[in-house]
Amino acid sequence: GQQLNQSPQSMFIQEGEDVSMNCTSSSIFNTWLWYKQDPGEGPVLLIALYKAGELTSNGRLTAQFGITRKDSFLNISASIPSDVGIYFCAGLEYGNKLVFGAGTILRVKS
């Protein structure tokens, strides 16, 4: 099956800093999504990307779908303590199956 590689695996940043994480795949996905998971909770959809090159924002979050449809990045501006959590990229495979990356753990130092 298709694999998604996320980097970095974890980050520890100062409150107020901008954050960037990315995700790559060896195969093409038609739809790319970014989720956040808080401890003990299910993943929550942050941003969905549908078109190659698409740049989409959701508040302090910005994500872009790579031109080749094999990569995406997520930026968080001016991080705050509640941004702590695990961020997953996911690709929508044929049909309705989501393939998740391994996640980026974000820790924010206040």
Added chain:
Amino acid sequence: EPEVTQTPSHQVTQMGQEVILRCVPISNHLYFYWYRQILGQKVEFLVSFYNNEISEKSEIFDDQFSVERPDGSNFTLKIRSTKLEDSAMYFCASSDFSPVTQYFGPGTRLTVL
């Protein structure tokens, strides 16, 4: 805001026992899913369900697993004879007419002893 609910939040069982994990998807949704997440690992797709039948399943979803929508509101995952390696968080998700916007429940933590 409508949400997916799951019960129980934590299930402990002995190896070889049957377990049923329950989910109540968002009421007007048409697609239902089960995913699992082994501790510290990524979320993995198990199965999708539409129009009262399985539409897709992964290689993890073997004969020990089954899903059912016994009535108009519940969606269940049954594991017939649990193994130690079945210990994980199991997430239910649902979506309306688009599989993109899948809403996840809070999960059931299954511990097999």
